[in-house]
Amino acid sequence: MKCIVGIVVVYFLLSYMxxxxxxxxxxxxxxxxxAAKRTVTSDGIPGDPLNVGLIGTKEELIRAIVLAGWSPADPITLGSSVDIVKGVLLHKPYADAPVSNLYVFGRKQDLAFEQLVGGSPKERHHVRFWLSPELGQGDRPMWIGSATFDKSVGFSHRTGQVTHHIAADVDAERDKLFDDLQRAKELIRLYQVTGIGLTVNGRNGGGDWFYTDGEMTIGVISERNRLVTAQPTMEENPKPVEWKNRVWHALKGK
Incomplete structure (x- = not known):
């Protein structure tokens, strides 16, 4: 019995400390x-994890994201709400469909962008950003963000309201955003910091399941969006983080 208790204690110390x-x-x-590690809903429910960051001015960020093939999301109005419902029900494209509000620093997102998949706003890549000069570098502010993939429209598992449901693999959306930005030759440097942390059974504000290696990827945008001819400098993670990521990706089958 003492042996079993000892094993359990060692397991919890290793796994959780x-x-x-x-x-x-x-x-x-x-x-x-x-910095904050995840968003919250208007009801204060923990939302999607914060998994991306970009350093640059507002103008540089908008230009970089648009050049990478993403569209700015329309604000939520009666007209845009009607248009997104029509788009989902009638399978009509709406490349600038609004996104729901999530909160960081006590306010809703400052900017949001998306990419449609297929001909309906039911499925889309999307990312929200919040401005934070305090988290920036020098005179260039940080835009901390949350990138997720909307896979369907349905009812919230928590509130019963109509909402988009996200795909569980939020790392895939994080990585896609930075792949697009690199193809657009907009980044000069990439690195990671700990975000929400390794999560196997996370739940967002709508009750959707998500999992993640827990890393937040941060990119530095080229000043004035000068075309970057070389690959951005990718800073290495510490060895324990690299080992953790290798095991994680092996378990995911990637």
Whole structure:
């Protein structure tokens, strides 16, 4: 019996204390240690994880995202709400469909972008951004964000309201955004810091399941959107983080 208790104690110490400590890192951007790690809904329910960040001015960010093939989302109005319902029901494209409001720093997103999949706003890649000069570098602010994929429209598991449901693999959406930005030759540097942390059974504000390696990828936009001819510098993660990510991707089958 004592042996079993000992094994359980060691397991919990390793799983919930020592290993997470080894995997937590902010060496490339120390101030991010104090940053928010996920969004919240208007009801205060924890929402989607914050998994992306971009450093640059508002104008640089908008231009970079648009050049990468994403469209700015329309604000939520009666007209845009009617249009998105029509788009879903009639399978009509609406490339600038509004996104629901999520909150960081006590306010809704400052900017949002999307990419339609197919001919309806039912499925789309999308990302929300919140401005934070305090988290930036020098005189260039940070835009901390949450990138997820809307896979369908249905009812919230928590409130019963009509909402989009997200795909569980939020890392895939994070990586897609930065792949698009690199193809557009808009980034000069990439690195990661700890975001929400390794999560196997997360739930967002609508009750949708998600999982993640827990890393937040941050990109530095080329000043004035000058075309970048070389691949952006990718800063290495600490070895324990690399080992964790390799095991995680092996378990995912990628």
């Amino acid at each position: 020592f290993l997470p400590m080894l995997w937590t890192h902010y060496e490339h951007h120390p101030v991010m240690e104090k």
